[in-house]
Amino acid sequence: MKALVTGGAGFIGSNVVDGLVDAGHDVAxxxxxxxxxxxxxPDGIALHEVDVVDGSAIETAFAAERPDVVxxxxxxxxxxxxxxxxxxxxxxxxxxxxxxxxxxxxxGARRVIFSSTGGAIYGDAEAVPTGEDAPIRPLAPYGASKHxxxxxxxxxxxxxxxxxxxxxxxxxxxxxxDPLGEGGVVAIYCGALASGATAIVYGDGEQTRDYxxxxxxxxxxxxxxxxxxxxxxNVGSGVETTVLELAERLRELGDGADFVPRHAPERxxxxxxxxLDATRARSAIGWQPQVELAEGLRRTLAHVAAGMR
Ligand SMILES: NC(=O)c1ccc[n+]([C@@H]2O[C@H](COP(=O)([O-])OP(=O)(O)OC[C@H]3O[C@@H](n4cnc5c(N)ncnc54)[C@H](O)[C@@H]3O)[C@@H](O)[C@H]2O)c1
Numbered sequence: 001m002k003a004l005v006t007g008g009a010g011f012i013g014s015n016v017v018d019g020l021v022d023a024g025h026d027v028a029x030x031x032x033x034x035x036x037x038x039x040x041x042p043d044g045i046a047l048h049e050v051d052v053v054d055g056s057a058i059e060t061a062f063a064a065e066r067p068d069v070v071x072x073x074x075x076x077x078x079x080x081x082x083x084x085x086x087x088x089x090x091x092x093x094x095x096x097x098x099x100x101x102x103x104x105x106x107x108g109a110r111r112v113i114f115s116s117t118g119g120a121i122y123g124d125a126e127a128v129p130t131g132e133d134a135p136i137r138p139l140a141p142y143g144a145s146k147h148x149x150x151x152x153x154x155x156x157x158x159x160x161x162x163x164x165x166x167x168x169x170x171x172x173x174x175x176x177x178d179p180l181g182e183g184g185v186v187a188i189y190c191g192a193l194a195s196g197a198t199a200i201v202y203g204d205g206e207q208t209r210d211y212x213x214x215x216x217x218x219x220x221x222x223x224x225x226x227x228x229x230x231x232x233x234n235v236g237s238g239v240e241t242t243v244l245e246l247a248e249r250l251r252e253l254g255d256g257a258d259f260v261p262r263h264a265p266e267r268x269x270x271x272x273x274x275x276l277d278a279t280r281a282r283s284a285i286g287w288q289p290q291v292e293l294a295e296g297l298r299r300t301l302a303h304v305a306a307g308m309r
Contacts, residue, residue, distance in 0.1 A: 001025050001225070002025070002028075002068045003025050003026065003067055003071060003225075004062065004065050005017050005027060005029050005070075005071045005073065006030045006031065006072045006100055007031055007074035007115075008027075008029030008030070008031055008036070008045075008047075009036030009037055009038060009041055010036035010074075011040075011176045011214070012115065012172055012217055013029070013031070013036065014036070014176055015174065015175070015215070015217070016071050016073065016217075016218050016221050017029060017040075017045060018042065018218070019215075019219070019222055020222070021045075023222060028045065028048065028065045028067070029046065029047045030048045030052070030058065031047065032049060032051040032052070032074070033049060035178070046065070048061040048064075052074045052092060052097075053095055053096050053099070054099075055102070055103075058099045058103045059099075059103045059106065062103035062106070062107040063103075063106075063107050066108060067104070067107065068111070069110060069112075069113065069225045070104045070113070071113045071115075071221055071225075072112055072113065072115065074092075074096060075092060075093050075096070076089045076142070077142070078142075079140045079142045079143075080140075082141040082142035083140050083269070089141045089145050090141065092145075093142070093146055094149055097114065097149035097152055100112070101152055101153065101162065101164075102156075104156075105160045105162045111163040112153065112164045113165055113167065113221055113224045113225055114164065114165065114166045115167060116147075116149070116150055116166040116168045116169070117142075117143060117146050118130065118168035118210075118235070118236060118274075119169075119271065120138055120143035120146060121136055121138055121143045121146060121168060122136065123136075123137035123138055123143070124139070124272055124273070125274075128240065128275050129210070129240075129275040130234070130274075131279070132168070132233065132234055132280055139271060150166045150232055157230055163230065165227075165229055165230055165232075165233065166231070166233070167217075167220055167221065167232075167233055167281075168233065168234045168276065169212065169217060169235050170209070170236030171186075171209045171210060171212065171274070172184070172212055172213075172214055173212075173214065173296065173300055174213050174214030174215065174296060174303075175299065175304075176214075176303070177300070179194075185243065185246065186246065186297065186300060187304065189247060189250050190300050190304040191308075192259075193250050193254045193301065194308050198260070198262050199250075199259065199261040199262070200261065200262055200263075201243050201244065201247065201261040201262070201264070202243075202263075202264050202266055202267045203263070203265070203267070203270070204266075205247070205261065206242050206244065207243055207270060207273070208241060208272075209243070209275075210236040210238065210239060210241075210275040211296070212236050212237050213291035213295075213296035213299075215291055215296075216235075216287075217235060220235045220281065220285070226285075227286075229284040229285050231284075233280050233281040233284060234278045235276070235278055235287065236278050237276075237289045237293070238276065238277060238278060238289075240274075244261070247259065247261045249293065249297055250301065253294075253298055253301055254301070
């Protein structure tokens with residue numbers, strides 16, 4: 001299959017690229033390298049350095065590649081910046097997705113796999129683990145823009161017959177997540193542990209998250225490409241882990257290092273409990289997580305430590 005991965009130079013996207021290449025597929029990437037890095041890509045992968053907001057440049061890239069399947073991961077992912085500048089967030093996540101859907105349809109793509117979010121869409125859900133039918137209550141523009149983009153996926157399916165699916169990820173972690181960025185607490189803590197710095201816990205540390213390993217997310221994308229399922233599906237471990245537990249697990253992996261987190265004031269707008277029920281993905285696309293948190297953390301820490309040597 002010919003695959004085009006938008007955001008393919010980023011954390012999850014580059015892992016999707018690796019998964020596709022390993023499975024013998026022909027892969028091209030669209031990425032504006034705003035947070036992604038060319039070095040994340042294997043040699044020989046065509047990279048179109050294009051912004052998804054630029055509709056005509058996206059059309060040109062898609063017309064050149066004529067993909068069978070599009071994995072759309074390019075996005076504005078900074079939740080706090082989405083609060084400060086919701087217009088920018090919407091331009092990239094809503095208009096950018098519309099541009100990708102249009103170009104996919106016009107270039108004859110069979111299917112689009114969209115990277116959505118569970119954690120940022122459901123907000124403070126009443127039922128935890130949270131299923132797909134829970135009320136949509138984003139606490140920030142980022143969740144609202146991702147949900148709006150899902151609406152356009154459904155419209156391109158009904159109006160143009162484009163086969164689409166949205167995967168709503170929990171907190172994804174693993175190799176290549178930026179330890180210095182806003183991305184994920186696992187990467188930030190691994191960076192702190194590997195460099196001898198102190199981890200910061202906002203609030204009491206009892207807030208929970210659902211950590212899903214990036215390799216499992218890659219498998220969800222590959223399975224979604226093969227299936228004909230449409231709609232939105234949670235991709236998470238179904239296990240709630242507090243931030244304090246996460247820090248403790250990393251401390252254990254760090255050979256008894258003196259890794260005691262420092263508490264800072266709670267941050268406004270943070271979800272208290274977040275955990276996804278992925279039962280539907282299991283029955284629809286045959287996906288379930290395989291990498292336990294302890295093993296995933298071990299791999300991530302090894303990767304971060306190797307990068308700092
Ligand atoms: N990391 C998580 O826990 C998580 C959770 C839920 C959903 N997601 C989604 O997964 C996807 C990938 O996220 P990630 O964590 O790998 O982030 P990332 O920042 O590493 O990857 C995003 C990629 O998109 C590129 N990009 C950004 N804006 C662009 C634009 N306007 N045009 C072209 N390329 C652009 C970046 O350069 C980067 O390579 C995103 O859609 C994100 O919303 C991530």
